Amino acid sequence: MNHPLPETGPDRQFQSHVADGHLWIQHCSDCGGAIFHPRVLCPHCGSLALEWRRASGRGTVYSRADLIQKPKPGETEPRHHALVLVDLDEGPRMMSRLPDVAPEEIRIGMRVQARIAGDPGEYAVVFDPEEAAE
Amino acid sequence: MSGLRGGAAIVGVGTAGLGEAPGFTAMDIQALAVRQALDEAGLALSDVDGLFCANMSHTFPAISTLEYLGLRPRWIDGTNTGGSSFVGYATSAAMALQAGLCDVALICYGATMRSGAGRMVPAAEQPTYEIPHKPRYPMTAYAMAAARHMAEFGTTREQLAEVAVAARGWAQKNPDAFERDPLSIEDVLASRMVMEPLTLRDCCLLTDGAGAVVMTRPDRARDLAQTPVYFLGGGVASYNRAVSEMPDLTTTAAKDSGARAFAMAGLRPSDMDVLQLYDAFTINVILFLEDLGFCAKGDGGSFVSGGRIAPGGALPVNTNGGGLSFTHPGMYGVFTLIEAARQLRGAAGARQVPGAATALCHGNGITLSHQATAIFGRAETL
Incomplete structure (x- = not known):
């Protein structure tokens, strides 16, 4: 089966998150690694479970x-x-x-x-x- | 030990259109370099059945090349890792030759960066999150590596300049070199600052030029016209595309590609008689001398000082004059192989390193993104 896609791509997700004037980056829900540039998978562990968090900047x-x-x-x-x-x-x-x-x-x-x-x-x-x- | 060690040899090398070749296309001058390489080996285009080729001007470089040359190769490798591609091909050609996928491997490159487009042609795709800040590729990345090396290890602009001066010293012994006027440390320091901390003379040339290398298996190589130059070991390594993704700007993946090549060759840095290191910028040579194990990390600046890598110095590096003074048509990697072959044949004229029996070639791709190392030797090193 065709791999399901997230609702929007990571670049658009980045644009909608930073629209509040703050820097947001992805974090891996499995290994905890912080991620930039935005991706669909974690470059540290390969997990697809990524979440956006507001960064300290x-x-x-x-x-x-x-x-x-x-x-x-x-x-x-x-x-x-x-x-x-x-x-x-x-x-x-x-x-x-x-x-x-x-x-x-x-x-x-x-x-x-x-x-x-x-x-x-x-x-x-x-x-x-x-x-x-x- | 790998079956690839001694499993292939360079039997012909050629260049064409070095410097400026107005009115010729990349494919034109590439074809002339290929003919020269085949002619000196005593081989014909009809003998070539393996093609290893990349460039920045054609969408399908290997296919355009085989059409132009009238080849019908049974094995093609068009892996494009930037300027390092051709050093990587030394290993993949040895592999294809040993696997019987081809009998005569042709590695080639041609570009008319100077007279054609007139500018470095940027790759179509660029790092999405770097582009909004308007970096000038590839210079920005190398200037950042130099700035970090200077901050971390105290490397000086004078030490960077030593690399450019050494390259010019070698170029003065090479009639094919593009820049042969005298060059001093003071000249480098006084040249125009283009991407602080790098001056114009810290940056490579932008020329036209083509190069070709022919490899075959040792049994056949011994019957051909030139002294065979044996492939002893090779390795590649890459961690990132964008410079902002590079884990440590002062340590390149050459640390791994070099270790892999030395392991296959069963040799150490101290066994190398002559080095050909991809010098797109002066900082490259310092980084690669460190990462390949010729000196400790951070010591590269003092290592190159006092003319150590210049003619008459203890360690001959970039004996053709390198990308800094010999030629740099966008991708330089193939020229490291060509100069290594000429040195190991004892055919390098005024710049010959006496008795050179081993040579290390190191290719760098994109913005310190991909590294490829290959080690060659004369018959007595097998």
Whole structure:
């Protein structure tokens, strides 16, 4: 028999959960592992029994990189685009940005707090320095 | 010990369109590399009955290749693990040859990244939860690995630069190399910062180029034109696609692929005379020297210092000039096999490592996502 599908796919489930402005991630009901990116099965144990839980949103910058592009015509300064990998306190790692922090101020090991950015259906997780967050 | 050890040999290698090949397609220059590899072996296209092929430009690379070359192979392996594919094929070709699935295995690649599309062609599918943040693949991933290695182990930009300078030193001895002008540590440090902490000179070239390798069983290899270069061991390993899924950015799956290759070969790092390590970025060489067991984790930066991997140094690495200075047409793996074969034949000209009897090839795929290792040796190592 064709394997039954969950009601919606994991990406849509993620979008509907984070619509409340908080970061949600999956947890495995069998092994307890925390999971990101969203999936239909647990990458730690293979279980299909996954549940969504609101995450603390807190994490630590694991690494960083800063794309420096030559100035465009009419511009004098190079454009920076800094990216980070954040280790969530729950365990999983994600790529993200710190939109309100100057690239040279981003430090490996700095504590950060998640913020949901973007439009409905296309939300993405960005981070702010922990002390600046509410 | 595995039946694959000594079960196959490289009998022909070829390259074409290295650097710039305007007006030619990837399939054109690939065909020329294939002819060169077969010609020097004393074999014909009609002898090829096994095809091992991947690229980033064709939806069905192996099928387009066999059509262009007029092959009707009875065994095809198009496993695409990125630039490491071709090093992985060394093991799968040995396996297919030993199983009797084919008698003459052709491993090939061609791309016109420089004159064709003009840009690195990104893979169609990209990690869903990374894309909204606009990473620049593959550079972002390697810059993050470098930043983490620097933070964790104190690795410096000067140490990264040593890798680029060593590659250039070798390239200056290789008439086929794309970049042969003198390059100093200071030059690397002063070059444009493109993805902090990596400068332009920490990044590989983007060239056209094609490469081909022909393998067969040892009994036949001994009757062909070139000194056979024997396959002694191989292994692959992969844990993740996206860099954000990589368990530890300072330790790659080369730790496992290397251990598997050494176990099959019955050899250790100290037995290796020459190394060909996929250097898409300078940090790669440091990571792979550590993960393959040539130095302790975290010591790669100091290990490469003082010209240790440069011409005249204690450990010859990337003797063709590598992806940093020789050629890098999007996927570089096949060129590690070609240079290893030339070194073990004693046919590497001004860059020949005297008496080289063993060589290690290491391929890296995607964004540190897949690792493949293969070890080769001369007849006396069998």
